[in-house]
Amino acid sequence: MRQSLIAVGILGALHMPLQTLAQQVESDVTPQVAEQQEQKSLERIQVTSRALNLYRNGESDSGKLSVDPLNSTQMITSINENLIKDQGARDAKDLYRNIAGVSLFSYAGVTARGFRQEEIYFDGLRGDPYVGFNVPQLFNVEQVDFLKGPAGMLYGAGDPGGIFNYVTKKPKTETQANARLILGTDKRFGGSVEATGETFNNQSGRVGLFYEEQDGFRDNTASEVTIVDLGYRFEFENALLTTQYTHYAQDLDGNRLRGVPTNDEGEFYTDVSWNHNEASDFLNLRSDVFQVSLEGAITRNLSYDAKVRFIDNEQDQQYHEPRVLIDLDMDEIPDLVLREFRDQIREEQSTSVGINFEYQSTAFGAQQRTAFGIEHFDGDFDGYFGTYRPYSGNDDIAAIVSRYLSGTSLATDIVPLRLNDPDYGLTDSDSYLPSYRDSSSTQKRQGAYLLNELAWQQFTLVAGIRTDKFEDGSAGSDFDDTEQTFRLGAIYKPSENVSIYTQWADSYQPQSIGNQATEVGGSFDPVTGEIIELGINAELFNESTLFRAAIYQIKRQNILQNTGTDPENDGRDNLAALGEVTSDGLEIEVLSDLTENWVLSLAYAYNDAVITKDNGSGGFSNNVGDQFANAPRNTLGFWTRYQLPEYNLALAFGGDYVDERLSLSGQTVKSYFIADASIIYEVDNYSVLLRIDNLFDKEYAESGFLDRTGHFPGETRSAFVEVNYNF
Template identity: 35%
Template structure:
């Protein structure tokens, strides 16, 4: 643990210790004097502000049923709507500091407990409209649920690090209307209007309408961004036992000067040029057009049995025309790169997906039985042209004196790189029993079987066409126990799997199918509620093994052949604290330590990339009730990382500041992100592509009116 990290961790620990001291000395009764006599009043226990602002007591993400988090035998974090609003989070990357063990990897991909993770659910269903290279936006999101570790027993195929579930905003029984406008530096301007409430007199029918639009410039050359989201919802209580919910979301995003890559660095992590540099021309762009349709029917069959049927369909079209760094040049021979050879990529990708899911929940005395089945169908079409270097008309670009617009895209000699279609089908059945064995002991046991098939069609060469199918199994066993109202330990064993791609299956030397990558996690932890429930301290200790990674076959002369022997071991611990330091001062502190080891595979660089040993996130808020205001300070520390080429990505610490004031029906807010305007990289890719740059200081001023 280096000195800088110690200096950062010390104040956070000090805050928690100070809180403990303050809370330990906090009187739980009040003595008053009346008519010269002392009267001792009985204390009234009130839930602390931190727990009311930032804590959820139950969630569905871990078990598929509404389960108290204290009875969930696996690490779960929930980011509430209040926390999202306090941090003025517009996209998920704004919130990584508040999720222990999660850090930025690239675009929408994160590192979770040491593993790349890009599995995203919406209301527990597959169908990510931002799939590709767009980062999920949060306008229509009310809550973010994070399940740590393998989640195959409920969700089937997925990544070893965990899963992120976005809970969308739903129509409300009471009328709620909000108009919000935000302005900021880099010419940022956004506006939104939301209205939700009863559509008839008895509120058996309800609606939601939300519209969001934003535009901004960037610190990177040639970049501008526009976003628009339309979110519509309708809920209908058909009768006392049936509720139908419908939702439609339309998403459009247009970014000029994109796809925005990183900036190359030297081996010590120093940027080779100014962070405003961009390899893309003004005419380059990334455009996303997505629509989502979702329907859910909840049916109360009888007093002990409920059912749910859900369908989610999405269309996602992403068009990218952009320049990519292909090679770094040292023209003057001084040992420093000063120019890039560029590729131009014309890439169009269209994805359509449908999820159908049905489940039954039975309450049988001390048992809650969950049984379900789900099907997922996805069609992906990709068309990709590329030109590289001056011989194909693509000009080089200087690091020190970039001159844009030297060449015209219409003159490039573009070659077709791929024209293909992938059809994916997955289906799973699962069964889970949650047994409340005693008033203090709860047990969870579940298993799932999945069938998958994938067909790959190369429209340019039918000899490359591939098909395969396979079966995967996942399990989970877990227990929670209430030692006391203050201490609630848990333990679990969970497994998961990730299918091999159809493309890799063709490189088996004997023609047999590769088994899916398999992961298994052992986790123990304790949830604690100390000092009259004013300090909620959660601790989780885990070990994950991931097997069946593909690597080069040493027994074959041809390098293309693969074998399945690779292994990654990830182990670490996480500490999450919610604390009322005083009745007006609250804090949310998250710390994670992770140690990753890769063996028996030649792809160490990719698997070890962007896996920091230490992460610390702090968000602390102080209220001023007399003026209906609050001030908040955030800090985000990530220790040193490596990119895929073993170059250093420097550790960084950034601070944020927020001020809120409420006046009648108005809420005014100022957020300053990267308060001290630190220049840093959030993660690394390769020596050529470079490291992804953290945003310089951003200032946002917003006004929201509830009516």
């Protein structure tokens, strides 16, 4: 909290001179400069085609310097509010098809360019209000950016596949208000109200309320989500001060969810509705987020933005973890699952501060933009972990199974669960005798960066450097280090609407302090990575089509993977560090007006992520030359919308193909294609969306995990109707 107060003081100090500088800034701007700025502004909002206006964001700030695709030395996929609404997206998982090279790994984690990626950003700041096992909701999000490749120079420690940056909704001066009602299958019911607009002179506010509940397609599961989103903005002569508060509440019954067991060929042993959890199991999240941001100009050439965010959240869960698959009749098909019970509470308080400056000038006959800034993250994490496993070897397992089969189970037994016709309710967690341990850790991240861009008429050069200091600690263990990361990029524009770019960048990620413990096989060296990339961005066919393509190679060393074994029998699976994984890939993204009323968004990726060096110590099922876990070679996602203006209708259809993969245990995860469809009716202030997900009711696995926990099944067919009214 002390860092939070210091940061607020910094914001105040930055804002104090703004009033006194206002007249000087105004006098510095010559009529010619003012005319150029006005012309530039008009050029940015000019609508050249309906596709670019409907689904495309003009520029992205996630690369520190605001750029459009034709002037970027890296691929940034931006998903705007129109596409989110048209696809009926409720959480981040609904959007992955729109991003070439991204597919589900588990929970909020994805595979990005061949590598597991879990960390997310909000408004450019580190810190996750969803704590990993809860998937980010989209109600208060107006844009989702995925910045591809290593972003160490831009954001510090991170994974080399890319990062998600969620841009939240802010108050607007224009009065807008809407209400939504949603009804769907599986007892889905919910709604939302939003309002924003000017409140007093040079002030505006925002209020948003969201609620939705639904039963899950798996046994014992249901969800209930509530979001309260408030914002208030003060507009000064040369600055904007925005305050925000968001409360997240998410109650998930029958969670934390693992998968459904499969054989080595990826065939489910039982129905995808099977759940290892009892009806009494749950995963509940409460998160409060406070954010203050200040942006403006100090001189005509020097602008800034400064943000402070504080997160206070708690995640409480009780669930039954699958541990042993039991084959009673020896036909090589499991009949029972032996489980353990876990009772976990995670609490987190974090403060994130970012202060960024941008200076514009000329140098060497080029337009020069220089971004520089500092960032600070301070997190305190407290955990209370209980585990109950009433067996320690084969004799205990045999005794528990024997008692279950004879109907004489003890109250302290965790009764095995059948894979077919599961008999829930035979075990009572109140009778368990778990052992508990406390776990506390701290994490500090401090970084300073410098990024410079020189732009001539046809050439652009970008170079950046960043220094980060890391300090992680927990009881009896501390880790600190300092690391530098770099980025180089260049653009050549053979014509006004075509640009060819290349980049080299590296990344660095310290292993989490929990993964340095001897109980999981620690300690481990840091993860490192680097990329070399070549790409093309083009606006084709009278600027009706945005075409983007890239080829890349990423090398990453010392990645930790769960071995699924616990030789010390301490309740914690051991980890193993792979020597090196090399990811070679091709990505293509297209956004196009096929006709005046027909829009297409397409994202294709080929990725070959293979283990190129082992750890030299065994204990892991994958070998050199094997495909890296949950990294599909081919993915294809598309979304197309055709409008019928005479009927006020739009028909939309989407598809998502993910190639065959390997699970963490080396089991096959079969390829799949699923399709979705929507009908959108819009007239005056009303709109009605009819959405069908998994149109053909395909049974499939979204991703694989361990053999004992199975593959994560994809959702079965569902439908909903959403009615929206704009005031």
